[in-house]
Amino acid sequence: MDFLNPVINGFAVVLEPMNLLYCLIGVVIGMLIGVLPGLGPAATIAILLPLTYNVEPVTAIIMLAGIFYGAQYGGTITSVLLRLPGEASSVVTVFDGYQMAKQGRAGTALGLASIGSFVGGTAAIIGLTFLAPIVASFALDFGPAEYTALALLGILLVATISSGSKTKALIAAALGLLLATVGRDIFTGENRFTFGSLELADGIDFVPIAMGIFGLGEILYNLEERHRAAKAPSAVANVWPSRGDLKQASGAIGRGSVLGFFLGILPGGGATIASMASYAMEKKRAKQPERFGKGAPEGVAGPETANNAAATSSFIPLLTLGIPANATMALMFGALLIQGVTPGPQLVEQDPGLFWGVVNSMYIGNILLLIMSLPLVGIFVKILRVRAAILAPITALITLLGAYTINNSMFDVTLVVVFGIVGYLMKKFGFEPGPLVLAFVLGSLLESSLRRALLVFGGDPLGFFSRPISATLLIVFVLVAALPGIRSGLAKRKATIPADTAATEIKEKV
Amino acid sequence: MMHFPNRRAILGAASAITLLALTACGNVSGGGSDSSKYPNGPVNLTVGQAPGGSTDLIARAISEGAAKTLGAPMPVVNKPGANGALASKEVAGKPADGQNLLLINASLITITPLAVTQDEAVNIDDFDIITGLSQDDYVLVASEKSGFKSIKDVTSAGRNVTYGTTGVGTGSQLAQTVLFKQANVKGTDVPFDSGKPALTAVLGNQVELATIQLGEAMPQIEAGKVSPLLVFSEERNSFLPDTPTAKESGYDVPVAQYRAVAAPKGTPQEVKDKLLAAIQDTLKSDAYKEFNKKNMLTPKEISGAEVVTQWKDYAAKYKALVEKYSISLAGNK
Numbered sequence: 058m059d060f061l062n063p064v065i066n067g068f069a070v071v072l073e074p075m076n077l078l079y080c081l082i083g084v085v086i087g088m089l090i091g092v093l094p095g096l097g098p099a100a101t102i103a104i105l106l107p108l109t110y111n112v113e114p115v116t117a118i119i120m121l122a123g124i125f126y127g128a129q130y131g132g133t134i135t136s137v138l139l140r141l142p143g144e145a146s147s148v149v150t151v152f153d154g155y156q157m158a159k160q161g162r163a164g165t166a167l168g169l170a171s172i173g174s175f176v177g178g179t180a181a182i183i184g185l186t187f188l189a190p191i192v193a194s195f196a197l198d199f200g201p202a203e204y205t206a207l208a209l210l211g212i213l214l215v216a217t218i219s220s221g222s223k224t225k226a227l228i229a230a231a232l233g234l235l236l237a238t239v240g241r242d243i244f245t246g247e248n249r250f251t252f253g254s255l256e257l258a259d260g261i262d263f264v265p266i267a268m269g270i271f272g273l274g275e276i277l278y279n280l281e282e283r284h285r286a287a288k289a290p291s292a293v294a295n296v297w298p299s300r301g302d303l304k305q306a307s308g309a310i311g312r313g314s315v316l317g318f319f320l321g322i323l324p325g326g327g328a329t330i331a332s333m334a335s336y337a338m339e340k341k342r343a344k345q346p347e348r349f350g351k352g353a354p355e356g357v358a359g360p361e362t363a364n365n366a367a368a369t370s371s372f373i374p375l376l377t378l379g380i381p382a383n384a385t386m387a388l389m390f391g392a393l394l395i396q397g398v399t400p401g402p403q404l405v406e407q408d409p410g411l412f413w414g415v416v417n418s419m420y421i422g423n424i425l426l427l428i429m430s431l432p433l434v435g436i437f438v439k440i441l442r443v444r445a446a447i448l449a450p451i452t453a454l455i456t457l458l459g460a461y462t463i464n465n466s467m468f469d470v471t472l473v474v475v476f477g478i479v480g481y482l483m484k485k486f487g488f489e490p491g492p493l494v495l496a497f498v499l500g501s502l503l504e505s506s507l508r509r510a511l512l513v514f515g516g517d518p519l520g521f522f523s524r525p526i527s528a529t530l531l532i533v534f535v536l537v538a539a540l541p542g543i544r545s546g547l548a549k550r551k552a553t554i555p556a557d558t559a560a561t562e563i564k565e566k567v
Numbered sequence: 568m569m570h571f572p573n574r575r576a577i578l579g580a581a582s583a584i585t586l587l588a589l590t591a592c593g594n595v596s597g598g599g600s601d602s603s604k605y606p607n608g609p610v611n612l613t614v615g616q617a618p619g620g621s622t623d624l625i626a627r628a629i630s631e632g633a634a635k636t637l638g639a640p641m642p643v644v645n646k647p648g649a650n651g652a653l654a655s656k657e658v659a660g661k662p663a664d665g666q667n668l669l670l671i672n673a674s675l676i677t678i679t680p681l682a683v684t685q686d687e688a689v690n691i692d693d694f695d696i697i698t699g700l701s702q703d704d705y706v707l708v709a710s711e712k713s714g715f716k717s718i719k720d721v722t723s724a725g726r727n728v729t730y731g732t733t734g735v736g737t738g739s740q741l742a743q744t745v746l747f748k749q750a751n752v753k754g755t756d757v758p759f760d761s762g763k764p765a766l767t768a769v770l771g772n773q774v775e776l777a778t779i780q781l782g783e784a785m786p787q788i789e790a791g792k793v794s795p796l797l798v799f800s801e802e803r804n805s806f807l808p809d810t811p812t813a814k815e816s817g818y819d820v821p822v823a824q825y826r827a828v829a830a831p832k833g834t835p836q837e838v839k840d841k842l843l844a845a846i847q848d849t850l851k852s853d854a855y856k857e858f859n860k861k862n863m864l865t866p867k868e869i870s871g872a873e874v875v876t877q878w879k880d881y882a883a884k885y886k887a888l889v890e891k892y893s894i895s896l897a898g899n900k
Binding site for chain 2: 196197198199200201241242243244245246248255256258259396397399403464465466505509512513515
């Protein structure tokens with residue numbers, strides 16, 4: 058059990074007072090923004106990126122990770138009590154959670170969600186602990202060819218799996234790829250799309266793009282929403298679910314953990330899709346599906362477990378391969394780069410303190426969340442009453458100040474404003490910003506790896522198939538690309554499957 | 568309608584605060600024309616590289632000591648971009664009062680101009696060099712699988728050899744392309760973003776050779792994962808005494824990274840003297856000497872005038888070399 062030594066040392070890292078404090082700050086901020094509709098974890102992390110600049114890398118990532126999984130908890134609270142999903146990943150919780158609250162079982166719903174989240178999160182961390190060293194043992198086999206295949210697959214999956222229109226996702230991804238080409242060509246020194254500007258010579262920095270599109274763009278978009286006065290929340294009592302409720306929900310929690318874990322690893326997957334898939338699965342499995350939407354405990358426990366498991370397991374591709382699986386992970390990627398840490402297969406070996414410190418901080422964070430989430434419900438509900446007119450200018454100001462401090466550059470501030478407008482327009486016209494940002498991150502990786510690989514192969518593209526890992530990845534790529542065609546072919550022959558109807562039903566409600 | 572004045576008031580207040588903050592900053596760095604009062608407020612030490620790299624670490628080691636002697640804070644300001652050209656142009660344009668300094672890399676003067684357009688190149692004559700600092704050597708390492716144990720193995724391999732560089736217009740690229748030409752070996756130049764990924768590629772046998780800075784390569788050399796073939800310095804490196812220089816092996820390609828502290832051209836002599844004294848105090852300290860050792864840096868604490876002559880000599884030499892072998896550093900087209 059030698060490989061467990063660094064895991065245990067990781068706990069020593071988390072238990073340093075500074076790291077514990079930042080973990081606490083992270084989960085509290087996470088819960089807070091989880092409660093506030095509109096501002097999601099991606100936006101918050103984008104806005105707070107500059108603040109992490111002066112702390113140790115491991116501390117910074119512990120805090121940002123806390124924001125991410127903390128938001129999954131917070132989103133649940135408003136879904137159940139106010140029928141107001143704070144996060145996209147808690148949308149399905151509304152269906153049964155709010156119904157339970159109306160029946161006076163709000164406490165039970167929140168308790169089940171908390172327990173489910175804890176179980177899901179913990180299961181995913183355990184999975185991460187055992188899977189990471191396996192991936193890392195292949196670390197040095199990952200060369201330019203493998204990264205090319207991986208980046209290709211990542212971009213394709215992000216564009217095809219993401220919710221919403223596929224065409225729009227592909228357009229956004231293409232724009233991201235285009236933006237990634239700006240700057241000096243690292244192979245020839247030629248300037249591309251820089252228009253003679255030295256500021257653009259190294260390309261557009263990831264952070265201003267993220268802060269603009271996720272941060273400022275979200276703030277602008279939210280200003281459009283009419284301010285809704287917060288309703289009086291349902292009373293919360295009797296938080297511990299009864300034995301009967303637990304028994305009813307335990308299956309859903311177990312299935313949600315596994316489902317969420319796998320959907321989180323998948324590029325383009327993540328908490329939102331995991332929660333929807335879990336809801337659909339529970340409904341399909343139930344003996345009396347008509348109970349769903351009327352306060353079925355499984356309808357709360359399953360999705361809440363799955364979204365937390367997915368939030369945690371989406372760290373796996375980032376920390377072990379350096380490939381962000383979703384927009385929030387792309388921001389984590391940016392945060393690590395700011396700190397001078399390049400996530401990738403070497404991370405576990407080169408920086409075990411950081412890797413295991415972050416992974417183990419999630420245990421602590423989940424425990425903190427479990428303890429805090431219920432007593433703090435009342436305070437969070439009050440925060441909902443803060444008007445957008447007050448919140449928006451403050452966050453916008455923090456965003457712009459933060460953008461300046463990263464490189465001490467006014468040019469970055471201008472970039473944030475420009476991308477803020479881009480992000481706002483994208484949201485307004487129904488384009489998900491996620492694929493753009495991910496394609497931007499993966500685009501430069503794809504280009505440089507492809508060209509490097511071709512140099513090493515002497516210009517022979519068949520070289521990609523001479524290496525087992527890159528060949529496998531490329532075959533998967535082809536399969537994923539061809540899958541929609543095959544599926545529609547099959548669908549023509551078969552009658553519609555009940556699972557499909559369940560899925561579309563959910564989408565309509567969203 | 569009720570919300571409208573409210574929102575405006577807040578926006579107004581917010582922008583007023585921002586303005587105040589901005590003007591306050593302007594005051595701090597703006598004043599100080601009277602050189603006898605130097606330093607007048609904080610002395611900014613700008614670095615053209617991201618935090619965490621060796622240039623940044625050196626800047627922080629210098630600022631920590633010099634701030635004490637100067638009696639003014641010396642914050643390190645990172646302004647990465649265009650290999651450091653962005654920061655250089657900015658500092659060159661600041662008032663010559665010693666309040667804004669630059670930690671400058673030799674490669675920006677000696678090598679980068681060979682790869683970029685004329686107007687992007689930085690001219691050393693735009694600066695007064697306060698003092699030279701140290702020398703950071705490049706080492707050529709070979710992967711385990713390549714089987715290369717000496718430069719002879721490479722030259723007698725009789726095949727195309729792949730080598731990683733730390734990027735276009737870097738010392739790593741110049742050193743290897745010139746070496747391969749002089750040794751008459753065919754090679755494929757594979758640029759990476761920096762030293763770390765290039766080293767990883769050697770460890771994973773993606774490329775056979777790479778030239779990276781000694782501090783980065785040392786842990787893997789000591790672990791026996793890569794073999795050092797030669798160093799590009801003029802003399803053997805004290806941290807790697809058993810590895811021959813390129814010169815000893817018969818190749819005329821002396822490349823290393825040098826660093827110096829620079830101020831905008833026309834800084835008053837009095838200010839320069841004060842700065843030099845403060846930095847020299849730091850250079851003499853045990854803490855700084857320990858820092859050099861830890862990062863495998865060889866002290867090269869020469870005068871500003873010597874820095875200018877040496878760097879200009881190297882620039883001329885490299886220009887002649889690439890012309891002689893008709894190498895284009897931007898030539899992977």
